[in-house]
Amino acid sequence: MSKQITINPITRLEGHGKIEIFLDDKGNVEDAYWQVVELRGFEIFCLGRPVEELPRIMPTSVAFVQLPITWHP
Amino acid sequence: MAKPKTVICWLGSCGGCDEAVVDMNEVLLRVAAAVDIVLWPVAMDFKYDSIKRMKNGEIVLSVVNGHVRNSEQEEIAKLLREKSQLVLAFGACACLGGTPGLANLATKEDIFNWVYRDAPTVVNPNGNYPQATSSVNGKTLTLPEFYDRVYALNDIIDVDYYLPGCPPPPYSVMYAVNAVLEDKLPPKGSTLAPHRALCDSCKRNKSKPDRLSIKEIRRIHEVEADPDTCFLAQGIICLGPATRDGCGEACMNINLPCRGCFGPVEGVEDSGAKFISAMASILDAESDEEVAAVVDQFIDPAGYLYRFSVPASILQKSRVGKQTTQQRGAK
Amino acid sequence: MSEYEPKLVCFSCKFSWGYLVDEDALSSKIDNWVPLICTGKIDAAHMLEAFKAGADGVLILGCPEGDCHYQDGNYEAKKRVYLIRRLLEAVGIEKERIRIELSIDPEGRRIVKLVEAMRQELAKLGPAKTSPVRERKPEQPIATRGGK
Numbered sequence: 001m002s003k004q005i006t007i008n009p010i011t012r013l014e015g016h017g018k019i020e021i022f023l024d025d026k027g028n029v030e031d032a033y034w035q036v037v038e039l040r041g042f043e044i045f046c047l048g049r050p051v052e053e054l055p056r057i058m059p060t061s062v063a064f065v066q067l068p069i070t071w072h073p
Numbered sequence: 074m075a076k077p078k079t080v081i082c083w084l085g086s087c088g089g090c091d092e093a094v095v096d097m098n099e100v101l102l103r104v105a106a107a108v109d110i111v112l113w114p115v116a117m118d119f120k121y122d123s124i125k126r127m128k129n130g131e132i133v134l135s136v137v138n139g140h141v142r143n144s145e146q147e148e149i150a151k152l153l154r155e156k157s158q159l160v161l162a163f164g165a166c167a168c169l170g171g172t173p174g175l176a177n178l179a180t181k182e183d184i185f186n187w188v189y190r191d192a193p194t195v196v197n198p199n200g201n202y203p204q205a206t207s208s209v210n211g212k213t214l215t216l217p218e219f220y221d222r223v224y225a226l227n228d229i230i231d232v233d234y235y236l237p238g239c240p241p242p243p244y245s246v247m248y249a250v251n252a253v254l255e256d257k258l259p260p261k262g263s264t265l266a267p268h269r270a271l272c273d274s275c276k277r278n279k280s281k282p283d284r285l286s287i288k289e290i291r292r293i294h295e296v297e298a299d300p301d302t303c304f305l306a307q308g309i310i311c312l313g314p315a316t317r318d319g320c321g322e323a324c325m326n327i328n329l330p331c332r333g334c335f336g337p338v339e340g341v342e343d344s345g346a347k348f349i350s351a352m353a354s355i356l357d358a359e360s361d362e363e364v365a366a367v368v369d370q371f372i373d374p375a376g377y378l379y380r381f382s383v384p385a386s387i388l389q390k391s392r393v394g395k396q397t398t399q400q401r402g403a404k
Numbered sequence: 405m406s407e408y409e410p411k412l413v414c415f416s417c418k419f420s421w422g423y424l425v426d427e428d429a430l431s432s433k434i435d436n437w438v439p440l441i442c443t444g445k446i447d448a449a450h451m452l453e454a455f456k457a458g459a460d461g462v463l464i465l466g467c468p469e470g471d472c473h474y475q476d477g478n479y480e481a482k483k484r485v486y487l488i489r490r491l492l493e494a495v496g497i498e499k500e501r502i503r504i505e506l507s508i509d510p511e512g513r514r515i516v517k518l519v520e521a522m523r524q525e526l527a528k529l530g531p532a533k534t535s536p537v538r539e540r541k542p543e544q545p546i547a548t549r550g551g552k
Contacts, residue, residue, distance in 0.1 A: 004212075011118045014088040022212050031210060037145055037217050038085060039203075041184035043192065045175035049376045052294040056324075056332060057380070060172040060239060063088030178495065342449070349448035349491070353483035359469065361482075368486040375494035387452040388495050 003027070010034075014063055076109040077133035080124070080153060083114060084146040085173060085223070086139030090164035091115040093240035094136075100247055107254055108133075121149060124156055132157040134253055140166040140173055140384065141224040145217035154230040159258075161249065161265075165239040165334050167226040168264075170384025172239070174223045177383045178375055181221050223384045235264040239334035239381060242321055266319035268339035271331055274318050277303045286357040290370040293330065304330040305355060310377055315341075315348035332380045343387045345378030410526035412436060413454040414519050416465035417443050419473050422512025430512045434519055443467075443504075444477020448484045451502060455492075460532040463522050464504040465515060471508070478506050496533050500525060 008018035016038040024030040042061045049057060081094060091113075095101060111132065112119045124132075135157040141147050154160055165171045176184065189195065189202050205218050226232055236249050249265045252258050259265070272278050280302045291308040298304065304311035304325075311330035317338050324331055337344035352371075358364040371377070379386050413436045416422065422430050422439065431437050436459070440446070443466035454462045464485060466478035482504050489499040503522060509515060 008121055009114050011114045011120075012116060014115065016083075016114075020212075020214060031212055033209070033212075033214055035214065035216060038143065039184065039188065039219060040085065040142065040173040041176045041179065041188070042173070044179045044184050044187050045173075048178075048373060049175075050292060050373055052292055053332075053373075053376065053380075056329070057172055057175075060087050060089065063092050343452065345491070346447065346449035346452050349484055349487045350480075353448070353480055353487055356483050358483065359479055364483055364486050368483070368490060371487065371490055373494075374487070374490040378491060387449060387456050388491075388497075389456075 076107065078111045078127075078131060079108040080112040080132055080135040080137075080157065081110065081116075082112055082135060082137050082149065082153060084137060084139030084150060084167070084226070085142045085171075086164075086166060088115060089240040090138035090166075093164070093238075093243065093246055096243045097247055097250070098243075100250070104250055104254075121152065124152060127156045129155055130158050134159045134161065136161045136163045137226060138163040138167050140170050141220075141226065141229050142173070142176075142222075143217035143219050147220075147224075147229055148217075150226060150229045159233045159253070160226075160230065161234045161236060161253075162226040162232045163236050164241055165237060165336065165381040167232075168235045168237045168385075169336050169382035170223050170225045171381055174225075174379070174381070174383035174385075175376065177222045177389065181219060185219075222389070225384045228384065233261050234258065237264060237266055237317060237335040238320055242319075242323065244321070245319060264317070264336075264339070266317055266335060269318050270338050271313035271316045271318050271320070271322070271335070275303075275313055275322055275325055277301060277325065281306055285355040287355055288357045288367065290367065292372070298328055298330075300328045310352075310371070312344070312348055312377070314351045315344045332377070334381050336382060336385070343385070344382060345386055348378055408527070408531055410460045410523045410531075411458055412461045412463055412519055412523050412526060413438065413459045414463045414465065414515065415440060415443060415446050415450075416515060417441065417467050417478070420467040420471070420508040420510070421465050422509065422515055424510040425512050430515070433516050437515075437519075442472070442474050442477040443481035444472070444474060444479075446481055446484070448488055451484070451488050455497065455501075455532060460529070461501040461522055461526045462503070463519060464502075465509075465518070466504060466506045468506055468508055482506065498529055500529065501532055 003023040005021040005023070006018060010017045010019060017034060017036050020033045021029055022031040042058065046054060046057060081091065083091060110117060112124055135153040137150065137153060137160060141150055162168045166173065185202055189197055190200065203216050203219070205216055207214050236245060238245060245266065252265065285305055287305070287308045289308050290310060293309060296307065296309065298307055298309055309330050312333035313331045315337065316331055316333045317335040320335055333344055337347065341347055356367050358367045414434060415438045418439050418441055427439060443464055446464060451462055464481055466481050469478065472478040485502055485504040488502055492502065493499055505518065
């Protein structure tokens with residue numbers, strides 16, 4: 001009886017994904033798939049925004065949100 | 074006595090809010106000593122299954138950042154709500170929808186067509202689009218369902234507290250953490266930030282004339298903004314009057330006007346609408362022509378007014394999709 | 405879905421519109437009529453709420469330019485309408501769906517005519533493309549006098 005192992009979520013990185021591992025009857029890995037489980041459409045919704053505003057919008061796609069405005073303690 | 078179980082989980086998130094937690098620096102060690110973190114995908118290797126096995130209410134506090142746009146994000150939000158006594162919406166995306174909420178001005182079709190077909194770098198000869206279920210080499214793979222619009226966290230679950238900001242500043246996070254650890258929380262539903270508008274603490278406030286009156290709207294690159302004068306007085310759009318205080322004027326301090334990441338002030342649902350009313354009152358125009366001329370200079374109303382809050386706005390989603398590049402003939 | 409009947413919300417200032425006639429009598433001729441004191445009191449949020457509640461259009465009737473009892477309430481309303489129009493365009497609601505007229509009509513006869521004229525324009529435009537989540541019940545009024 002073949003088995004399926006799901007790793008969800010993948011951790012300790014920036015991003016959302018899962019891994020599906022399919023084992024054969026002997027318990028060896030037959031197939032493995034990595035899937036990205038999010039999509040936001042940044043390129044689409046940045047269309048129409050003033051270009052000088054982009055430096056404060058684009059960094060919110062990937063944790064560089066603090067880059068333009070480093071917090072002062 | 075067992076340490077209270079805590080979750081720090083991201084939904085549709087960039088990771089900036091988790092970074093904000095880490096930015097507490099040494100204080101984080103004190104937090105880690107006081108609580109038992111049972112899920113924190115960016116930093117620790119716990120899986121959703123371990124949460125599913127918990128009893129309802131076993132988790133004392135779930136700090137949830139990110140918006141909801143697909144079925145897995147909804148499922149995790151609801152799972153955490155079920156297992157937790159308190160849920161804190163952390164950051165602009167959880168509180169209001171965030172910048173990805175701007176995708177509500179386009180359609181799911183616009184996004185999918187661009188990402189999987191029309192973008193110049195796409196190589197997709199078979200025209201594959203993501204499906205909820207697909208069969209590959211005889212194996213069944215599933216993906217979350219991509220919804221038509223972005224939701225803020227309180228559209229999906231009951232939220233106990235809100236911590237706004239993109240991201241919330243470190244001292245704000247520490248204040249919230251202390252409030253939870255010392256059990257000094259305000260009434261349920263509160264936003265853990267000052268009630269008043271940003272102008273209240275902005276150093277440039279003193280420079281505002283008694284009656285603000287502008288004839289022209291200027292974009293931030295069109296004029297060398299004076300670092301001590303109110304932006305609105307210089308004709309530069311600044312959402313300070315309609316935005317909650319508490320960020321420490323991070324943007325103002327580097328000579329950038331506010332774009333509203335802290336959301337509306339206490340008691341207001343839609344900060345963009347309030348800003349329209351505020352803006353109308355500072356425009357120096359009376360006749361139809363004068364008003365039309367100055368309003369025409371307000372180039373991207375939805376983007377300025379609702380940069381972080383389209384999903385939380387009164388009009389919420391646009392049903393009409395934006396023109397794709399294919400329609401514009403760019404390809 | 406039953407045949408499209410445009411729903412129009414009409415705000416009007418009592419200082420210039422319909423003040424010579426009995427308000428109850430006039431309100432029976434106008435659906436979703438909100439007579440108030442000073443169009444300057446209409447917050448931008450109220451205009452958007454009308455669309456969210458199911459309106460296909462919003463008509464604002466204020467006092468003539470220069471004649472506002474509170475000096476510039478009507479100008480404020482006008483500026484808000486123009487700004488709201490820019491926002492509505494961005495979310496796919498045609499700017500013709502919100503109108504402001506600054507004039508005087510003590511007996512309120514023009515209110516009825518203006519409402520009817522705008523309803524005909526809205527009929528040509530079709531229903532407003534606002535939130536698809538909301539369920540429209542044709543017989544439910546959007547706005548009533550003396551509070552929402």
